[in-house]
Amino acid sequence: xxxxxxxxxxxxxEAQKADYQTWxxxxxxxxxxxxxxxxxxxxxxxxxxxxAERDAISKLTSEQLLDSTLYxxxxxxxxxGKQPPCSLLITNSGIKRVVIAETDPHSLVTGKxxxxxxxxxxxxxxxxxxxxAWNLNPHYNYFFEQGKPWVTLKQSISLDGxxxxxxxxxxxITNQQVYNYVHRERAWYQGIIVGSQTAIIDNPKLxxxxxxxxPPVRIVIDRRGRLSNYSQLKLLNDSEAKTWIFSSDPNLKxxxxxxxxxxxxxxxxxxxxxxxxxxxRGLQSLYVEGGPTLHQxxxxxxxxxxxxxxxxxQFIGEQGVSGMQVPAEMKLSGTNIKxxxxxxxxxxxxxxxx
Amino acid sequence: xxxxxxxxxxxxxEAQKADYQTWxxxxxxxxxxxxxxxxxxxxxxxxxxxxAERDAISKLTSEQLLDSTLYxxxxxxxxxGKQPPCSLLITNSGIKRVVIAETDPHSLVTGKxxxxxxxxxxxxxxxxxxxxAWNLNPHYNYFFEQGKPWVTLKQSISLDGxxxxxxxxxxxITNQQVYNYVHRERAWYQGIIVGSQTAIIDNPKLxxxxxxxxPPVRIVIDRRGRLSNYSQLKLLNDSEAKTWIFSSDPNLKxxxxxxxxxxxxxxxxxxxxxxxxxxxRGLQSLYVEGGPTLHQxxxxxxxxxxxxxxxxxQFIGEQGVSGMQVPAEMKLSGTNIKxxxxxxxxxxxxxxxx
Numbered sequence: 001x002x003x004x005x006x007x008x009x010x011x012x013x014e015a016q017k018a019d020y021q022t023w024x025x026x027x028x029x030x031x032x033x034x035x036x037x038x039x040x041x042x043x044x045x046x047x048x049x050x051x052a053e054r055d056a057i058s059k060l061t062s063e064q065l066l067d068s069t070l071y072x073x074x075x076x077x078x079x080x081g082k083q084p085p086c087s088l089l090i091t092n093s094g095i096k097r098v099v100i101a102e103t104d105p106h107s108l109v110t111g112k113x114x115x116x117x118x119x120x121x122x123x124x125x126x127x128x129x130x131x132x133a134w135n136l137n138p139h140y141n142y143f144f145e146q147g148k149p150w151v152t153l154k155q156s157i158s159l160d161g162x163x164x165x166x167x168x169x170x171x172x173i174t175n176q177q178v179y180n181y182v183h184r185e186r187a188w189y190q191g192i193i194v195g196s197q198t199a200i201i202d203n204p205k206l207x208x209x210x211x212x213x214x215p216p217v218r219i220v221i222d223r224r225g226r227l228s229n230y231s232q233l234k235l236l237n238d239s240e241a242k243t244w245i246f247s248s249d250p251n252l253k254x255x256x257x258x259x260x261x262x263x264x265x266x267x268x269x270x271x272x273x274x275x276x277x278x279x280x281r282g283l284q285s286l287y288v289e290g291g292p293t294l295h296q297x298x299x300x301x302x303x304x305x306x307x308x309x310x311x312x313x314q315f316i317g318e319q320g321v322s323g324m325q326v327p328a329e330m331k332l333s334g335t336n337i338k339x340x341x342x343x344x345x346x347x348x349x350x351x352x353x354x
Numbered sequence: 355x356x357x358x359x360x361x362x363x364x365x366x367x368e369a370q371k372a373d374y375q376t377w378x379x380x381x382x383x384x385x386x387x388x389x390x391x392x393x394x395x396x397x398x399x400x401x402x403x404x405x406a407e408r409d410a411i412s413k414l415t416s417e418q419l420l421d422s423t424l425y426x427x428x429x430x431x432x433x434x435g436k437q438p439p440c441s442l443l444i445t446n447s448g449i450k451r452v453v454i455a456e457t458d459p460h461s462l463v464t465g466k467x468x469x470x471x472x473x474x475x476x477x478x479x480x481x482x483x484x485x486x487a488w489n490l491n492p493h494y495n496y497f498f499e500q501g502k503p504w505v506t507l508k509q510s511i512s513l514d515g516x517x518x519x520x521x522x523x524x525x526x527i528t529n530q531q532v533y534n535y536v537h538r539e540r541a542w543y544q545g546i547i548v549g550s551q552t553a554i555i556d557n558p559k560l561x562x563x564x565x566x567x568x569p570p571v572r573i574v575i576d577r578r579g580r581l582s583n584y585s586q587l588k589l590l591n592d593s594e595a596k597t598w599i600f601s602s603d604p605n606l607k608x609x610x611x612x613x614x615x616x617x618x619x620x621x622x623x624x625x626x627x628x629x630x631x632x633x634x635r636g637l638q639s640l641y642v643e644g645g646p647t648l649h650q651x652x653x654x655x656x657x658x659x660x661x662x663x664x665x666x667x668q669f670i671g672e673q674g675v676s677g678m679q680v681p682a683e684m685k686l687s688g689t690n691i692k693x694x695x696x697x698x699x700x701x702x703x704x705x706x707x708x
Contacts, residue, residue, distance in 0.1 A: 159663060159700060160680050161515030309513060311665070313689035313700045317682025326514050328671025335667035335696045342689045344698050346513060346667045 004071070004099050007033050008129045011071040011101070014043045014052065015136050023047035023214040024190070024284060026074055026104075026137040030056040032095070034068040047214060051077065053086040057093055066094040073133040075104040078113040087113045091120040099125045101133030105144035139189070139285035142305065149278050150285040152189065152306040153298055154182070155323055159313050162320030163292050170201050174310045177340040182310070183209035189216045189287035191244075191278055195294035196222035200230050206289070207240045215241035217283065220261075221294060223269040225249025227256065236261045246274045271301040295324040307332065309346040358425070358453050361387050362483045365425040365455070368397045368406065369490050377401035377568040378544070378638060380428055380458075380491040384410040386449070388422040401568060405431065407440040411447055420448040427487040429458040432467040441467045445474040453479045455487030459498035493543070493639035496659065503632050504639040506543065506660040507652055508536070509677055513667050516674030517646050524555050528664045531694040536664070537563035543570050543641035545598075545632055549648035550576035554584050560643070561594045569595035571637065575648065577623040579603025581610065590615045600628045625655040649678040661686065663700040 015029030022044045030052040032039040042055025050058070053076055057065065076086035076098070090098060098117055103126065104110050117124050134141050139150040156173045157163055164171040186192055187208040194206065199220045206218040218235045220227065225247050227233065235243050236259035243261040245252065246269055253263040266273050278286060288298050298304050332348030339345075369383030376398045384406040386393045396409025404412070407430055411419065430440035430452070444452060452471055457480065458464050471478050488495050493504040510527045511517055518525040540546055541562040548560065553574045560572040572589045574581065579601050581587065589597050590613035597615040599606065600623055607617040620627050632640060642652050652658050686702030693699075 159661075159686075159702075160677070165682075307513075309667075311698075311700075313663075313691065313702050314686055315680040315682070315684050317684070318679040319682060323514070325672040326669040328519075328669070328673060330669050330671070332513075332668055337667065337693050337696055337698050339691050339693065342691055344665075344691050344700070346665075346698070348513075348667050 003036060004125065004128050007031055007038075007069075007071045008073070008099060008101055008133075010038070010041070011052075011073050012129065012132055012136065014041045015073045015133075018044040018052075019187075021046040021212060021214070024140075024282065025051075026140040028052035028072065028074045028136075030070060030072040032056050032060060032065065032068050032070055034064070039064055039068060048082040051083055051086050054083065054089055057089060057095075062094055067096045068094070069097040069099060070095045071099045073101045073136060075100050075102065075109060075111075076113040076117070077104070077109050078116050079108045085113075085116075087116040090117060091122065095122065097123040097125070099128055101126075101129045102141075105141050107144065138305075143279070143284035147279065148303075149191070149275060149283050150305050151275065151288060151298065151303050152286070152308060153288045153295055153304050154185075154308045154310070155290060155292075155295055156310040156312070157323050158316040158320070159311065160315045160317070160320070161323050162316035163290070163323045164321040165316055166319065167321055168197070168201060171316070173314075173316070174312045175341050175343045178310045178312075178343050178345070180209065181340055181345065183207070185308075186216055186287055187212055189285045190214075190283040191217045191219050191286045193219045193221060193274075193286055193288045193294070195291055196220055196224075196226045197293065198289065198291045199227065199233055199235065201291075203233055204289075205234050205238065205240060216287065217241060218243045219274075219278070219286075220245045221269065221271075221274055222247045222249075222252070225252040225255070228252055231256055231259055246277070271297050271303060275301075275303055292321060292324055299324050299326055299330065304330075304350050306347065306349045310340075311344045311346060313342055313344075357390060358479065358482050361385055361392075361423075361425045362427070362453060362455055362487075364392070364395070365406075365427050366483065366486055366490065368395045369427045369487075372398040372406075373541075375400040375566060375568070378494075378636065379405075380494040382406035382426065382428045382490075384424060384426040386410050386414060386419065386422050386424055388418070393418055393422060402436040405437055405440050408437065408443055411443060411449075416448055421450045422448070423451040423453060424449045425453045425482075427455045427490060429454050429456065429463060429465075430467040430471070431458070431463050432470050433462045439467075439470075441470040444471060445476065449476065451477040451479070453482055455480075455483045456495075459495050461498065497633070497638035501633065502657075503545070503629060503637050504659050505629065505642060505652065505657050506640070506662060507642045507649055507658045508539075508662045508664070509644060509646075509649055510664040510666070511677050512670040512674070513665065514669045514671070514674070515677050516670035517644070517677045518675040519670055520673065521675055522551070522555060525670070527668075527670070528666045529695050529697045532664045532666075532697050532699070534563065535694055535699065537561070539662075540570055540641055541566055543639045544568075544637040545571045545573050545640045547573045547575060547628075547640055547642045547648070549645055550574055550578075550580045551647065552643065552645045553581065553587060553589065555645075557587055558643075559588050559592065559594060570641065571595060572597045573628075573632070573640075574599045575623065575625075575628055576601045576603075576606070579606040579609070582606055585610055585613055600631070625651050625657060629655075629657055646675060646678055653678050653680055653684065658684075658704050659706075660701065660703045664694075665698045665700060667696055667698075
């Protein structure tokens with residue numbers, strides 16, 4: 001048991017080597033061990049590439065694999081996706097014992113990988129460092145467990161809680177280090193959401209600064225179709241990533257026909273409806289950048305899972321625009337702070353009453 | 355010149371060894387150097403004890419001192435205080451050159467120490483690392499340069515900018531590490547100020563956790579004499595430190611006659627009047643702990659030199675009491691952040707338009 005935890009910790013460390021390149025696949029780590037000696041390690045590769053188990057197993061000979069133990073942070077898959085099932089690879093490998101941290105929440109996998117291994121006489125141990133393994137892929141796990149995308153709300157505020165110097169005025173609150181950090185952070189999400197006001201005032205590109213084949217979809221919630229008068233906005237016209245515009249204006253599609261954006265009509269363009277549609281379209285995670293009206297709507301919807309606040313130690317002054325008001329019952333857990341120059345990143349997950 | 359900066363840097367490091375025990379004396383560091391070799395170091399000792407120059411010089415023989423150079427962060431004193439003047443000690447020591455970072459702003463000293471040294475044929479160099487030396491004693495320097503105490507405003511806020519869960523409700527916002535930090539931080543100040551509301555609701559002791567012979571004076575601004583009904587408050591009765599109550603209520607003195615507090619009557623009990631009186635009484639620095647009404651009054655007075663914010667990454671909710679509103683022209687410089695567990699300390703000095 002003690003050794004199992006030790007080697008699972010090692011597998012978790014491997015998983016952390018996988019990054020945003022895994023896209024809709026979870027980050028998984030695997031190690032092969034025999035007689036308490038490490039034989040090989042592996043982790044998820046770019047979306048469509050090797051899974052962690054295959055990555056580790058492919059490094060070893062049949063002789064090495066015989067009677068070995070495989071530690072893997074997530075239940076091996078048992079279906080044909082971009083890769084043949086890992087369960088099949090394992091049953092053919094000579095591995096005699098498989099230790100699994102987390103059962104896969106994906107309905108195509110859950111329990112089936114374990115069942116397949118057992119049917120082939122492999123000893124299966126589960127429940128080792130389950131929470132740690134869950135935390136490798138909060139978005140993926142939440143998406144398949146709850147059937148909706150993980151929502152992170154990101155705000156930038158001043159020391160007096162303001163988000164802009166005046167209504168409708170573009171205000172740079174945080175420093176260059178925050179700017180750089182956010183451009184990397186976006187890559188962990190599959191959709192970036194802004195309101196139409198922010199799209200118009202800031203004219204942002206909403207791109208990431210890391211090299212990735214899977215940039216997040218840029219999403220604008222534009223209920224009343226205000227963007228029809230702003231067809232020159234960068235994110236409507238460049239090819240840096242997909243852009244979706246959610247709107248209740250049935251004419252917006254025609255008005256923006258010459259842009260590269262996809263216009264998604266929703267009769268009721270509520271936060272709930274937008275998040276649900278993003279889920280139907282396979283987005284596991286959403287990063288909501290603002291502005292304050294949109295943040296308030298998300299908070300009111302109860303759909304926020306995490307809040308990331310970038311704080312700059314400056315006062316904007318009483319004439320500034322205040323950030324969102326939060327209900328008292330919205331408590332954070334697992335809060336974490338990180339300095340970025342003289343700015344601070346403050347993150348916390350919303351405690352759910354479930 | 356390069357060597358002068360090197361050795362002055364060393365003297366500054368020495369000065370940093372002196373702590374709140376120096377009380378109304380500045381923190382000073384000194385090093386004696388000959389032929390680019392360090393002979394001795396010294397720093398200010400407890401109030402009434404050795405000055406830095408005497409501390410260093412007393413460690414050396416006449417032979418060692420002959421033709422040596424003294425680096426000192428502040429102009430040597432030239433008057434009899436708790437100690438005989440350092441200038442006299444130096445002129446009798448054999449030291450041939452004195453390098454000084456900062457001219458003493460204290461009117462009893464300024465320029466006179468330097469003049470005395472020169473009159474005795476000692477070469478005097480000034481202006482080396484002046485700003486760094488000034489920063490050793492911002493309160494002391496400000497007090498003697500501007501003729502009024504340095505005012506630091508300290509607030510504790512939630513992530514949504516609230517300072518209490520409801521009006522009149524004692525709310526612990528920050529964590530134990532902040533609590534401990536504040537109890538040490540207070541020792542750098544000569545007065546701690548709270549409003550009557552805070553004194554009544556929180557019933558604080560306003561003490562420091564460090565061993566010091568000079569705990570800061572505990573000051574309550576109680577314009578209307580509300581404390582007359584709260585004569586049992588801890589800070590009115592214990593002997594941990596002096597307590598001053600500023601009030602415009604002429605009867606408060608009688609009503610609190612049985613307590614240990616000194617009642618100071620001011621016909622106009624404005625922030626400006628209180629700060630001025632604290633200055634007359636020799637307090638070089640004030641640490642204003644709140645609550646929000648008092649903070650707002652201090653901000654409005656324009657007398658704030660520094661703002662220290664302790665932030666807890668939790669939402670209190672929209673029904674909470676908001677922190678002070680700050681005018682747009684109140685900008686901070688030299689901002690600094692420091693993590694205390696999952697809380698953050700954010701400090702900055704108010705830029706003055708002078």
